[in-house]
Every structure is written in C-alpha cells, then in structure tokens.
Amino acid sequence: xxxxxxxxxxxxxxxxxxxxxxxxxxxxxxxxxxxxxxxxxxxxxxxxxxxxxxxxxxxxxxxxxxxxxxxxxxxxxxxxxxxxxxxxxxxxxxxxxxxxxxxxxxxxxxxxxxxxxxxxxxxxxxxxxxxxxxxxxxxxxxxxxxxxxxxxxxxxxxxxxxx
Numbered sequence: 001x002x003x004x005x006x007x008x009x010x011x012x013x014x015x016x017x018x019x020x021x022x023x024x025x026x027x028x029x030x031x032x033x034x035x036x037x038x039x040x041x042x043x044x045x046x047x048x049x050x051x052x053x054x055x056x057x058x059x060x061x062x063x064x065x066x067x068x069x070x071x072x073x074x075x076x077x078x079x080x081x082x083x084x085x086x087x088x089x090x091x092x093x094x095x096x097x098x099x100x101x102x103x104x105x106x107x108x109x110x111x112x113x114x115x116x117x118x119x120x121x122x123x124x125x126x127x128x129x130x131x132x133x134x135x136x137x138x139x140x141x142x143x144x145x146x147x148x149x150x151x152x153x154x155x156x157x158x159x160x161x162x163x
Contacts, residue, residue, distance in 0.1 A: 028069045118130070
C-alpha cells in the first residue's frame with residue numbers, strides 16, 4: 001500500500017515539476033520573444049532604469065538578453081539543465097524585481113499617487129502594467145524558480161543516494 005502511495009506521490013511531483021517548468025519556461029520564451037521582436041523599444045526601456053550608462057553595454061543587454069531568456073525558457077520546457085536554469089532564473093529575477101520596485105517607488109514619489117496605482121512598461125513584453133500586479137507575477141516566477149531548484153536538488157540527492 002505504501003509502495004503504491006509512493007508511486008502516486010512521485011507521479012504527482014513529476015506533474016508539478018513539469019507544470020512549474022512549463023509555466024516558468026513559457027514566461028521566459030514569451031518575455032524574451034516580445035523583447036527580441038522590438039529591440040529598439042527594449043533598449044529604450046533598459047535606458048529608463050538608469051542602471052547602465054555605457055552605450056556598448058546597453059546595446060549588448062538589448063541584443064542578447066531576449067535570446068538568453070528564450071534559451072532559458074526552452075531549456076526549462078525541455079527539461080535540460082533544470083537546476084542550473086532555475087538558478088539563472090533567480091539571478092535574473094531578483095535584481096530585476098528590485099530594479100522594478102525602485103523605479104516604481106520613484107514614480108510614486110514623482111507622481112504623488114498610491115503605490116499600486118503606479119503603472120509603467122517594465123520591459124517584460126506586456127506593455128504598461130500596474131506595479132502590484134508585476135510584483136505579484138515576479139513573486140510567482142521566483143517561487144517557481146525556487147521550487148525547481150529545490151526539487152531538482154532533491155531528486156539528484158535521492159538518485160545519488162539510491163545507487
């Protein structure tokens with residue numbers, strides 16, 4: 001009985017991992033694709049964050065980041081290098097979320113409006129969005145990345161321990 005339950009738990013976890021990989025991977029493919037189709041617009045949005053001032057670095061970000069995001073998304077969807085890609089996802093999402101938050105706080109002060117009323121194009125491919133929605137979306141993407149990172153490490157330790 002417990003053997004059947006264990007098999008059922010494994011199938012459920014496999015489906016959850018698959019869903020997490022496809023949701024996160026799909027988001028990266030969509031966001032990267034939107035940026036890749038409009039590189040000049042994306043470059044303008046990157047400039048608005050005022051984090052990078054060197055033209056060559058700005059152009060490199062605008063040219064390569066969309067393709068890198070799409071590659072990460074495809075890796076996740078295909079189940080290739082899931083742990084590494086989940087870690088890269090966190091490395092991308094956490095500073096980006098902090099930059100979006102910083103920009104939203106600046107706009108809130110400038111416009112003298114409530115925080116959740118702040119709306120701007122963060123460069124994610126969805127056009128202008130309310131900041132609270134974007135932060136919630138990023139929190140979900142971060143949670144999925146953490147889930148995949150933890151589950152991939154757990155699966156590796158289980159497989160390593162059983163040999």
